[in-house]
Amino acid sequence: DAGVIQSPRHEVTEMGQEVTLRCKPISGHNSLFWYRQTMMRGLELLIYFNNNVPIDDSGMPEDRFSAKMPNASFSTLKIQPSEPRDSAVYFCASSLVQINTGELFFGEGSRLTVL
């Protein structure tokens, strides 16, 4: 399996622009997670989906952030409008959740820089 695939790997944009990050989870996994990592705050859970349904989006920092999972093989995280404080590495992870959360498989991340 190719693992979790994220795109783009790097994104540099200007404040106010819309940013869309993409994720393809591992086939057969039923849960998908979006995390954000910064030096100051570490790895923060933004939102997660189970069977394509958003379960908890309480980690989404503001209304400027939105996430969708239209099918089992694709998810997007959108920031509109972007701000410099959104600069971070955004990770997507997937897992096969049964009774409890199992091992998370992470993508390589999308490094976002907002100027």
Add this chain to the structure above:
Amino acid sequence: SQKIEQNSEALNIQEGKTATLTCNYTNYSPAYLQWYRQDPGRGPVFLLLIRENEKEKRKERLKVTFDTTLKQSLFHITASQPADSATYLCALEVDSGYALNFGKGTSLLVTP
């Protein structure tokens, strides 16, 4: 609120020694705890999972302990090697289940 604490100071040890990393948590009653490794510019990679009824778990040179009374997990790497240099993260399930909260990680540097 749930809190996970890992030593923010980097741990520097000599090759061949045992590295011990600590993960403390508060306001949690987790059923299990996980440890991940993260290399610079890469996503975290799963290492070990230990359940609340398991006191100790081993995998090759790795050993994890889980003390639910102390609310602490210790992660040991025996016979450490320079290739073990990385950041190590502990993770606990969120209250609602289905997802994990992570500590900020501890950076380990193993020198020859």
